[in-house]
Amino acid sequence: MSPEARFERELEQLRHDSNAAIQFLYAWISFHACAGIDAKIRRGINLTPLFWNTSLGALQTSLFIALGRIFDRNPKSHSLDRLLREAIQHPTIFSKMALAKRKAKQSPGATWINGYVKDAHIPSRTDFRHLRGTRRRRERFTKRHTRRFDTRSLHIVVSFLGRSLMSCSPRQTFMSCSDLRYP
Numbered sequence: 001m002s003p004e005a006r007f008e009r010e011l012e013q014l015r016h017d018s019n020a021a022i023q024f025l026y027a028w029i030s031f032h033a034c035a036g037i038d039a040k041i042r043r044g045i046n047l048t049p050l051f052w053n054t055s056l057g058a059l060q061t062s063l064f065i066a067l068g069r070i071f072d073r074n075p076k077s078h079s080l081d082r083l084l085r086e087a088i089q090h091p092t093i094f095s096k097m098a099l100a101k102r103k104a105k106q107s108p109g110a111t112w113i114n115g116y117v118k119d120a121h122i123p124s125r126t127d128f129r130h131l132r133g134t135r136r137r138r139e140r141f142t143k144r145h146t147r148r149f150d151t152r153s154l155h156i157v158v159s160f161l162g163r164s165l166m167s168c169s170p171r172q173t174f175m176s177c178s179d180l181r182y183p
Contacts, residue, residue, distance in 0.1 A: 003090035021066035
């Protein structure tokens with residue numbers, strides 16, 4: 001398999017795991033936001049709290065599994081670390097000639113490709129090493145704040161990652177999941 005094909009495979013796997021983690025997180029947040037705003041929903045939840053606690057626990061577990069896959073340091077695992085390693089080991093993937101070939105394959109006969117490639121930034125190994133260092137700092141931060149899955153830590157991690165969650169107040173959005181019996 002060519003280095004470019006390996007890189008594309010790793011990128012697609014990382015995209016899949018990232019999307020899964022986002023879905024699990026936002027489903028968990030949305031559940032609490034809806035339950036915090038609507039009394040009818042709270043009453044419905046309180047009819048079957050074991051089911052809802054089990055479902056929320058499954059979302060949390062799935063979120064941490066997806067995050068674990070993204071930040072896994074095992075060289076054989078499909079992860080962010082492996083994607084960056086592929087980029088560092090095979091910088092020709094990002095050459096102007098490789099970019100022109102990819103664009104020509106996506107848009108046969110396009111006349112804009114030469115101008116596009118001429119103005120493109122070609123990342124260096126240093127650029128990818130910088131990304132690896134950023135990834136490690138964010139991984140340490142995330143581990144420090146998610147050892148105990150509580151609502152404050154979740155809020156800190158999500159805020160640190162630069163996400164704008166929703167218009168609800170943090171109190172409405174991040175309720176404790178340890179006991180779903182709402183007042």
